[in-house]
Amino acid sequence: MHWEAYHCVESIEEALQLLDEYAGASRVIAGGTDLVIQLKNHQRRVKALVSLSSIKALRYIEQDGETIRIGALSTHNELAKSDLLMEKAKALSLAARAVGSPQIRNIGTVGGNIVNAQPAADTAIALLALGAKAKIVSSTGERVEVLENLFKGIGESSVNPAKEIVTEFIFPAFFRSAFQRLALRKAFTLPIINVAVALLIDQKNICREARIAIGPVSTVPFRAKKAEAILNNEIISEKKLVLAAAEAMREINPRDSLLRGSAMYRRAMVKVLLERALRDAVVVK
Amino acid sequence: MEKKYWCVGQNFRKDGKEKVKGETKYAGDIFLPDMLFAKPLLAPVSHGRLKTIDTSLAKSLPGVVAVVTAEDIKGSNRFGPVMQDQPVLVGVGEDFKFLGDTLALVAAENKKIAEEAIRLIKVDYEELPGLYNFNEALADGAFRLHQNMEKNICSSGEIVIGDITSGFNESDIILEEIIQTPRQEHAYLETEAAVSFFDNQGRVNLYSCLQDPYYFNYDIAQALGLPANRIRTVATTAGGAFGGKDDITLQAHAILLTLVTGRPVKMVYSREESILIHPKRHPSEIRIKIGATKNGRITAFEGRVLIDAGAYTGRSPVVLTVALNSFVGPYYIPHIKLYGHAVYTNNLVAGACRGYGQPQSNTARELVLDMLADRLNINPVTLRKINALKQGQQAGTRLVNLDTPPTLDSLLDQTMAVLEKSPHDDTPAYCKRGTGVACAMPLFDISALPSLGLAGTGVAIQMHPDGSLVVYASAVECGQGVISVLAQIAAEEFSVNPGDVEVILADTDSTPKSGPTTASRQTYTSGNALKIASEHLKKRLISFGSRLLNVAEEKLYFYGGKMLVKDGEGEVPLSKLAKECYYAGVNLKEEAWFRSNHATIGHTFIATAADVEVDTLTGSVKVLKLVTAHDIGKAINPLAAAGQIIGGGMQSLGWAMTEDLMQKDGMVVTPSLAEYLIPxxxxxxxMETILMENPYPTGPYGAKGVGEHASMTAAAAILNAIYQATGKMVTNFPATPEKVFNLVTGIPESS
Structure with a gap:
């Protein structure tokens, strides 16, 4: 691990100014649970690190009318403990609980989990299903992106951590959502498959909007749009849920992995987990 | 009538407070003035010939003090507990045989510089084809990994009792199965660490986490070309060992660098280095052919054990011996034929790991017993009881003499009674519950085998002039609680507070040779030696006391820190007695030697039951409950004993469910604890533990060994529970969700 300077900043403005001064040679660090390992293994090199951990203004979870706003520096543990998320965004609440260990959940942030862009990042899968948008600032301005536009490849996001900072995630409060995860042990391990679903079901039991996210079955967190189409504008029934789960199984393309299991098995598990998640989402609220 | 003890049988922890507070000093916590930090350069591939090694660039890096290679070694440059065939450093022109071979070492002013310098060493090598499984290694025409051996067979063993052919002829049913067990990593909290430095007499001092100071001292000395008395080895408190610290790793390297630089040197393995370098639990392939009558009497047992020794001999010949001698376990089978081979490959070196070959052969046998019970339509518990060893019967090993009545029936009953009491929660329709059992007759103090040359154990005890006691033993505290147990034994003998007894462990300058802290042996062996030494010292004190108090020796006894006179008025506190001895010139230090019976070794009985829930749609298994009943002889420290049984059970659960240090074509698929998953x-x-106390005739206060034993049954109980739940046996564990799913849905396993 080599860096010349480690800056702890108090504000976003200060952070952006430092990033500009280093002109691409520095990098934002939040919890560091992924970045420090990458630096240690010489997978990344930086001249300086700009730590956002002291910016209290980026740690909040709140409802604003029909919208939920989460400060990007909120830790997984803060997400997991939030009653608001358990009630209005269960998928995200459960996903945050599934991340790493207590130590990692205490320090790792939701913003970092997204920018690190792993195809099976638990909160990425949940936020993708919840239709989240990310607010990103730089010294030249601010942009808002839907989450799927952020993911470019394994470990690659469109956020440039040498220039930009993710400040907030915004998503609707009206979904019924659920999260399912299959792994080799109960905690502190990567998933074999994780899925999140978010459904907007009206009073006539018609699904107005279905969103399904699956990992790790592609180079990025995957939206199962064909499966969603089976549910959209249909009356929710057990039969429809099963059909949608079966469709998702067909539209994914997992790889064989010595650690995570064969493609055939993981494909089968997408169906099982999705059925469970959809049933769970339908009965909640 | 149960004997009343002063403090034996009580829970006592001498080193607990310091450990909980994080104050205990481990080898990695030692910092000395002027100390260098060292790093190893490991083999780039699993098998290759080292053509050249250029250290000039690394040497020129500021802060680098030394870069050493095999050329710098004056001794044999070879070590090993059975055959000295493993290089300290692989030399130019020699072959590296696995990923944990070390080619060069750097000592630098700090860790960062050492790491940077390692990357500057240029190695030119020729990659050689490798042997990565039993078939490749045993094939006709396979190249030989060790030129002095005829084949890639490191060692072989055979046990024949009765006549196997007539045994099968007497049977109504014959079952043949192959069980494969995975490579297990010890995954101790503390990775290997060592600090070495010169003392005032120019001797090298080594402080390191290791399990046998005298073995390390002697083997490192010859490998580096020093007389053994020029090295002092101190085994520091270890943060877990489980057999993985029974073999030399970085200790020889640290000493070598101190010899070259003259400065104190510290070396600490990263987790990734630790995983590659220290020996693992042997992966095995075990073939069992078993014959039984219709009413469940087993008549014949034929078994073949193959274990993957990896690149060097290590302890494989002994591990194979122990695997074979515990293969038949706690059952009477009149006709047996057991044989096996330890096989050299270019995989990671395998060696001692909690149970020493017994978990592999015992687990395989217990799985096959459940499959046999199923074929015979007999309850698995009943099948085990029908075949349980009875006193007077021949065990499946000549190393065991049934000197106490076997207790398997009772252990099974107690285990099942506790398991059946557990409430059955609502299980979803897609989940299946199952309970499984497994038994074993674990061996302990296997080091008593004459072939190992480690049979004896010395312990000394000294009383200071104020009456306070110090115990000197070369047992190693690795979390198991030996320091507490030895304090309790001394306190019991002299009837003092165990908290007031000091215990000095594992220092070749001051503690007698105690043999390795392995094989579930130290409570038994050091405990016995300490008892003998204490008796000698007490005898001398009584002789002196009888003159001092002017009473007959037979009337004197120790109680509550005093020497008392039976039915009399006289008494003298130990503090006064010791002071009088001191001025009278009476020797108050006694050393004693304990040696187990040469012909047979200690054994015990254990039964474990598991309750599992299998998600049939995903193949996920939840282990809900594990109950273990252990015929422990006498629990000197019941909580520490239960801790060993729970910890061993947990390690075995990991082996059954998730742990597989997977190698594919020589590459390690699980190089860190992010991929290698421990529970x-x-x-x-x-978890519930039942301690059955049934005093063992040769044990201290009747105690037997306990440290390894739960690792012989928990995995099998869990896998048998999965079998009872689903009707399918996982014959190549760990039982990952995918394997269980494929079995339950009938999908053939992909290659």
Whole structure:
């Protein structure tokens, strides 16, 4: 691990100014649970690190009318403990609980989990299903992106951590959502498959909007749009849920992995987990 | 009538407070003035010939003090507990045989510089084809990994009792199965660490976490070309060992660098280095052919054990011997034929790992017994009881003499009674519950085998002029609690507070040779030696006391820190007695030697039951409960004993469910604890331990060994529970969700 300077900043403005001064040679660090390992293994090199951990203004979870706003520096543990998320965004609440260990959940942030862009990042899968948008600032301005536009490849996001900072995630409060995860042990391990679903079901039991996210079955967190189409504008029934789960199984393309299991098995598990998640989402609220 | 003890049988922890507070000093916590930090350069591939090694660039890096290679070694440059065939450093022109071979070492002013310098060493090598499984290694025409051996067979063994052919002729049913067991990593909290430095007499001092100071001292000395008395080895408190610290790793390297630089040197393995370098639990392939009558009497047992020794001999010949001698376990089978081979490959070196070959052969046998019970339509518990060894019967090993009545029936009953009491929660329709059992007759103090040359154990005890006691033993505290147990034994003998007894462990300058802290042996061996030494010292004190108090020796006894006179008025506190001895010139230090019976070794009985829930749609298995009943002889420290049984059960659960240090074509698929998955606290099932006390004639206060034993049954109980739940046996564990799913849905396993 080599860096010349480690800056702890108090504000976003200060952070952006430092990033500009280093002109691409520095990098934002939040919890560091992924970045420090990458630096240690010489997978990344930086001249300086700009730590956002002291910016209290980026740690909040709140409802604003029909919208939920989460400060990007909120830790997984803060997400997991939030009653608001358990009630209005269960998928995200459960996903945050599934991340790493207590130590990692205490320090790792939701913003970092997204920018690190792993195809099976638990909160990425949940936020993708919840239709989240990310607010990103730089010294030249601010942009808002839907989450799927952020993911470019394994470990690659469109956020440039040498220039930009993710400040907030915004998503609707009206979904019924659920999260399912299959792994080799109960905690502190990567998933074999994780899925999140978010459904907007009206009073006539018609699904107005279905969103399904699956990992790790592609180079990025995957939206199962064909499966969603089976549910959209249909009356929710057990039969429809099963059909949608079966469709998702067909539209994914997992790889064989010595650690995570064969493609055939993981494909089968997408169906099982999705059925469970959809049933769970339908009965909640 | 149960004997009343002063403090034996009580829970006592001498080193608990310091450990909980994080104050205990481990080898990695030692910092000395002027100390260098060292790093190893490991083999780039699993098998290759080292053509040249250029260290000039690394040497020129500021802060680098030394870069050493095999040329710098004056001794044999070879070490090993059975055959000295493993290089300290691989030399130019020699072959490196596995990923944990070390080619060069750097000592630098700090860790960062050492790491940077390692990357500047240029190695030119020729990659050689490798042997990565039993078939490749045993094939006709396979190249030989060790030129002095005829084949890639490191060692072989055979046990024949009765006549196997007539045994099968007497049977109504014959079953043949192959069980494959995975390579297990010890995954101790503390990775290997060592600090070495010169003392005032120019001797090298080594402080390191290791399990046998005298073995390390002697073997490192010859490998580096020093007389053994020029090295002092101190085994520091180890943060877990489980057999993985029974073999030399970085200790020889640290000493070598101190010899070259003259400065104190510290070396600490990263987790990734630790995983590659220290020996693992042998992966095995075990073939069992078993014959039984219709009413469940087993008449014949033929078994073949193949274990993957990896690149060097290590302890494989002994591990194979122990695997074979515990293969038949706690059952009477009149006709047996057991044989096996330890096989050299270019995989990671295998060696001692909690149970020493017994978990592999015992687990395989217990799985096959459940499959046999199923074929015979007999309850698995009943099948085990029908075949349980009875006193006077021949065990499946000549190393065991049934000197106490076997207790398997009772252990099974107690285990099942506790398991059946557990409430059955609502299980979803897609989940299936199952309970499984497994038994074993674990061996302990196997080091008593004459072939190992490690049979004896010395312990000394000294009383200071104020009456306070110090015990000197070369046992190693690795979390198991030996320091507490030895303090309790001394306190019991002299009837003093165990908290007031000091215990000095594992220093070749001051503690007698105690043999390795392995094989579940130290309570038994050091405990016995300490008892003998204490008796000698007490005898001398009584002789002196009888003159001092002017009473007959037979009337004197120790109680509550005093020497008392039976039915009399006289008494003298130990502090006064010791002071009088001191001025009278009476020797108050006694050293004693304990040696187990040469012909047979200690054994015990254990039964474990597991309750599992299998999600048939995903193949996920939840272990809900593990109950273990252990015929422990006498629990000197019941909580520490239960801790060993729970910890061993947990390690075995990991082996059954998730742990597989997987290698594919020589590459390690699980190089860190992110990929190699040990159970977490959340994976811990409800666990209950039953300590059955049935004093062992040769044990101290009747105690037997306990440290390894739960690792011989828990995995099998869990896998048998999965079998009872689903009707399918996982014959190549760990039982990952995918394997269980494929079995339940009938999908053939992909290659």
């Amino acid at each position: 977490t606290a959340l994976d811990l099932p409800a």
